[in-house]
Amino acid sequence: MKExxxxxxxxxxxxxxxxxxxxKKPMEVLKKEAKSLAADTGFPFEKTLAAPGISVICEVKKASPSKGLIAVDFPYLEIAQQYERAGASAISVLTEPEYFLGSDDYLREIAREVSIPVLRKDFTVDEYQIYEAKLLGASAVLLICAILSEKELGQFLKMAHSLGLSALVEAHxxxxxxxxxxxxxxIIGVNNRNLKDFTVDVKNSVRLRALIPPEVLYVSESGIRGAEDVAVLYKNGTDAVLIGETLMRSSDKAAMLQELKRDCHE
Structure with missing residues (x-):
């Protein structure tokens, strides 16, 4: 039996x-509510990642299993608004409550207050969560290859797209x-963190880039510490980086975001 x-x-x-x-809310009720919302969204999450230069998806995250509590003080709306003002391309919001101390309310409120696309960062294991994401105001959902069968992955992708949601498909x-x-x-995101032992290697994104055709958007996730990491990824043809802890720990998020993009010019 595997560990x-x-x-x-x-x-x-x-x-x-x-x-x-x-x-609390049966699947049929949720499904009906989600399907009553517009599906012709134009996929804003994909559009922003496809823009010239490197896009930065800034994460609103209170805690994580590997780092524990990241933000004792957690004015999540203010953080999201800071990101938007600083030029973030999109915002990722953790909604997993137990290990990341996230909340659906964070996503609902942030999506209402910002005009840039919002990704629901959670562990999608059931179509129910995709309908939830639509109702919460998300523009995109996270689908993790390691916890889904190929059949589920295909079904969840079709379902998300039919609702006008993009899907960031995470591979390791x-x-x-x-x-x-x-x-x-x-959209494929490569996670630089080994989720078996939590070691981080940004070269994982560099190495796997060659396997992904140019028409598929490419995102590097986790462990991106500074402008040097971002520059290496940008030169390697990465469309976007998802950055959480580095930004969450910074007291001046606008300055940090500018610093991260320092060496990424067309």
Whole structure:
């Protein structure tokens, strides 16, 4: 029997949470509400990532399993507005409550207050969560190859697209990149963090870039510490970087964002 990883634990917690939520609001009710919203969104998350230069997805995150509490003081709306003013391309909001201390309310309020696209960062294990994301005001959802079968990945992608939501499909290695492409991913994110032991290697994104065709948007996630990392990724053809902890720990988020993009000019 394979050893249970933190990712398995997070996926199990998400399944339990979905079952609880289904008791409060049955799937059919949620589905009907989500489908009543406009599906012809124009996919703003994809559009912003496809813009010239490197796009930065700035993350609103209170805690993580690897780092513990990141932000004791957590004025999430203010943080999101700072990101927008600083020139963020999109905002990623953690909604996982148990290990990341996230909340659906954070996403709902942030999506209402900012005009840039918002990604729901959670552990999607059930179609219920995609309908939830639509109702919360997200422009995109995260789909993680490591916790989904190829069949689920394909189904969830189609469902997200039918609702006007983009999907950031996260891969960690060659096999997962191949699965993401077979499933029809339009955006692939490579996580530089090994979720088995939490080691981080930005070269993971550099190495896997060659496997992804130019028409698929490419995002590097996790462990990006400074302008040097961003410049290396940009030169390697990365469309966007997702940055959380580095920005969350910075007292001047606008200055940090400018610094990160320092060496990325057309």
């Amino acid at each position: 249970k990883t933190i990712l398995d634990t997070l996926a199990d917690a998400a399944r339990a949470r979905v079952e609880e939520n289904k008791k 290695d060659e096999e997962e990149v191949a699965r993401a492409l077979r499933a029809g991913a339009r």
